Amino acid sequence: MNTILFVDDESRMLDLMTMNFSSIYNILTAKNGLEALEVIHKNEVDLIVTDIKMPKMDGMELLKKVKSSFDIPVIIVTAFGTIENAVEAVKSGAYDYVTKPINLQDLETKIKRSIEYLKVKRENVLLREKIKNSLNIVTQNEQMQKILEKIPEYANLDFPILILGESGTGKELIAHAIHDQSKRYLEPFIAINVSAIPYELFESEFFGYDQGAFTGATSKKIGKFEASDKGTLFLDEIGDMPIEHQAKLLRVLQDSKITRLGSVEERRVDFRLISATNKPIDKMVEDKKFREDLYYRIDVIRIEIPPLRERPEDIDILSRYYLEKYSNQLKKEISAFSPKTLEVLKSYRWPGNVRELQNVILRSVINAKDEVRVRDLPPEISGQNQTAMDYKSFMIKKHIERDELYKTLERQFVNSILSNAQGNVSKAAEEAGMDRRLLQNMIKHINNS
Numbered sequence: 051m052n053t054i055l056f057v058d059d060e061s062r063m064l065d066l067m068t069m070n071f072s073s074i075y076n077i078l079t080a081k082n083g084l085e086a087l088e089v090i091h092k093n094e095v096d097l098i099v100t101d102i103k104m105p106k107m108d109g110m111e112l113l114k115k116v117k118s119s120f121d122i123p124v125i126i127v128t129a130f131g132t133i134e135n136a137v138e139a140v141k142s143g144a145y146d147y148v149t150k151p152i153n154l155q156d157l158e159t160k161i162k163r164s165i166e167y168l169k170v171k172r173e174n175v176l177l178r179e180k181i182k183n184s185l186n187i188v189t190q191n192e193q194m195q196k197i198l199e200k201i202p203e204y205a206n207l208d209f210p211i212l213i214l215g216e217s218g219t220g221k222e223l224i225a226h227a228i229h230d231q232s233k234r235y236l237e238p239f240i241a242i243n244v245s246a247i248p249y250e251l252f253e254s255e256f257f258g259y260d261q262g263a264f265t266g267a268t269s270k271k272i273g274k275f276e277a278s279d280k281g282t283l284f285l286d287e288i289g290d291m292p293i294e295h296q297a298k299l300l301r302v303l304q305d306s307k308i309t310r311l312g313s314v315e316e317r318r319v320d321f322r323l324i325s326a327t328n329k330p331i332d333k334m335v336e337d338k339k340f341r342e343d344l345y346y347r348i349d350v351i352r353i354e355i356p357p358l359r360e361r362p363e364d365i366d367i368l369s370r371y372y373l374e375k376y377s378n379q380l381k382k383e384i385s386a387f388s389p390k391t392l393e394v395l396k397s398y399r400w401p402g403n404v405r406e407l408q409n410v411i412l413r414s415v416i417n418a419k420d421e422v423r424v425r426d427l428p429p430e431i432s433g434q435n436q437t438a439m440d441y442k443s444f445m446i447k448k449h450i451e452r453d454e455l456y457k458t459l460e461r462q463f464v465n466s467i468l469s470n471a472q473g474n475v476s477k478a479a480e481e482a483g484m485d486r487r488l489l490q491n492m493i494k495h496i497n498n499s
Contacts, residue, residue, distance in 0.1 A: 051076050052165050053093065057086045057100035057112065058127070067099070070154055071161070083107025087115060090122070097164050099125045099157070102135055110139060117143040121171075123164045127152065173236065187223060188371045191361035197224065197353055205231035210303075210348050213326040215355030218405030221326040222286060224353060229282040234322060237281030242274055245290035252295045253311055263312025275308045278321040288348065289329030293341065300344045323348060358400040358407065365396050368404060372411035373422065379473045382497065386421045394424055398431055412473050413465050419497060461496050464489070 053076040056067040064079040071077055078093060080086040082104045089095070098116060102109035113124050123145035128136040136147035145164045148157050187198060204211060205228045213221045222241055229239045247255050254263075258273030274283060285291075291299070302308055303323065307316045325348045334340040358364065369387065377384045387395070391414075400406055410431055417426040424432050467489075471478035475493070479486040 052096040053078060054097045054099060054161065055080065055086060055089055055093075055095045057081070057083065057098065057104070057109070059101065059104045063101070071158070075161075083109065083112035083115070086112055090116070090120060095120075095122055096168055097123055097125065097161060099127060099161070101127045102139070103129070110135075110142070113139060113142055113144055123168055125157075125160055125164060187220065187227070188364070188368055189361070190363045190367055191356065193356050194361065194364070197355065198227075200353075201227050202231055204228050204351055204353075206233075207351065208232065208234075208322055209350040210322070211324045211351045211353060212331075212349040213324065213353045213355065214331070215326070215328065216357045216403055217328050218403030219355040219357060220404055221355060222284060224355065225282070225284045225324040225326065228324065229284075229322075232282070232322065234281050238278055239282045239284065240274055240278040240321075241284040241286060243286045245287040249292060249295075252292075253298070256298075257308050257310055259311035260313045263310070267312065270310070273308065273310065275302055275319050275321070276310075276317060279319050281321055283321045283323050285323065285325045287327055287329075288325040289327035289331050289334060289340065293339070296341045296344045300341065300347060303344075303347050358403040362396060365400070365407070366392065368407055369395055369411055372408050373415060376412050376415040376473050380415060380468075380475075380493070382415060382418070384415055384418050384421060388421055388423045391422050391424050391427065394427060394432060409469055413469055415473075416465050416468055416493070416496070417461065457496075460492060464492055464496060468493075 051074075054071065055078045056064055057080045058064055058067075059081050061081075064081075068077045068079065078089050078095065080089050083100075084107045086098065086100065087107075090098075098112075100109040100112055107115075109126055113126070116122055116124055124139075124143070126136050126139040126144045126147040127150060128139075128147055129150045133149070136144075136149070139147060145167065146160045148160060187194070189195060189198070201224070211225070211228065213224055215221050225241070226239060229235060242255075254271070254273070256274045258271045258276055259267050260270045261267055302319070306318055306320060308319055309316050331340055331345065331349075335342050335345050358368075369392070373384065373387065395407075395410075402409075410428055411422075413428055414422045414426045467478040467482045468475070471481060475489055476486055479489040482489070
């Protein structure tokens with residue numbers, strides 16, 4: 051429910067407004083501009099309706115204060131015969147005005163318009179922010195830059211898209227960026243990893259089911275096709291979809307209809323399909339491992355993302371980007387890599403691509419004290435090979451004391467749970483079943499040791 055603040059020095063006017071609008075809006079009141087500012091500071095206000103002539107601070111002064119510090123539309127109430135005041139108010143930023151005696155129907159219409167105006171304005175801000183975030187793809191590679199330049203064009207076409215690339219190259223990130231710039235941006239973006247769906251659960255996951263459809267179906271469930279209606283369905287690793295399931299997907303794409311398990315009712319669905327795979331799908335079609343008719347349905351627009359090893363210029367910039375990100379997230383003052391560390395990072399092949407690089411930098415930031423050195427990198431990157439040892443052989447080979455072993459194991463434990471939680475301390479503590487303060491103390495202990 052939207053909140054309206056009525057400002058007037060006449061109590062009977064405030065009572066009238068409350069009586070007429072409290073059933074559809076949350077109503078707040080104030081008797082002058084100063085009181086109104088106090089209310090605004092303490093509450094989320096969506097619209098202000100204010101008289102002009104009031105003691106202490108009048109409506110015009112309140113309007114100026116609101117426009118300078120808040121993003122709230124203002125409707126001015128003015129006495130008949132002083133329209134010039136209302137015109138001046140509109141020039142100063144008021145959304146609209148009404149004259150006294152107030153026509154309640156006219157005021158209600160203008161309130162609805164201003165609330166709708168606010169909604170659209172907020173949606174536009176959200177869209178700009180989503181576009182900004184969705185294009186937060188760091189690259190200096192020419193091929194990647196060409197892909198990013200094409201995203202607005204692809205977003206507007208509303209045709210199926212096939213994204214090819216190795217695991218960890220950012221296929222879902224590209225898919226999300228396309229969705230966020232499309233006309234479907236306010237609707238759902240449903241991402242699902244096809245390879246993670248057990249064969250026997252395909253229909254219930256994608257088509258959904260009605261109550262009683264099978265043993266254990268105690269309530270209805272919306273499938274992925276329905277959940278993505280009006281939005282975007284992102285099928286990651288579509289190359290892993292069994293042939294039998296490919297036929298069912300093809301039928302949905304052809305008919306734009308689905309039927310839940312246990313139901314006879316057909317439901318129309320309208321979603322944009324973006325698919326991705328790390329498999330050689332052209333070869334799979336030749337080998338009859340992927341349906342040719344489905345292939346032509348999903349491969350209308352093709353995007354090929356190069357692996358990180360073919361974009362060496364991105365290793366440096368991505369490493370620095372994630373260093374800054376995780377240093378800020380973990381509240382550590384680590385601003386640089388040692389020259390040798392950068393050499394090691396650039397010489398590594400990165401089979402897990404950007405996802406692996408991101409994880410490596412996170413683990414390194416956890417380990418580092420001032421700058422990231424080679425010893426802070428995981429053993430598989432730095433060339434050290436100690437983490438694969440079991441505890442007993444670790445003690446024998448390294449000849450270390452119990453305290454040193456404890457510190458090492460503690461560091462490995464913290465590295466592991468923070469990596470799984472992408473550096474989020476609260477989430478890491480929750481998943482590890484431990485108190486957040488205890489984990490913070492462990493991190494502090496590691497940093498100081």
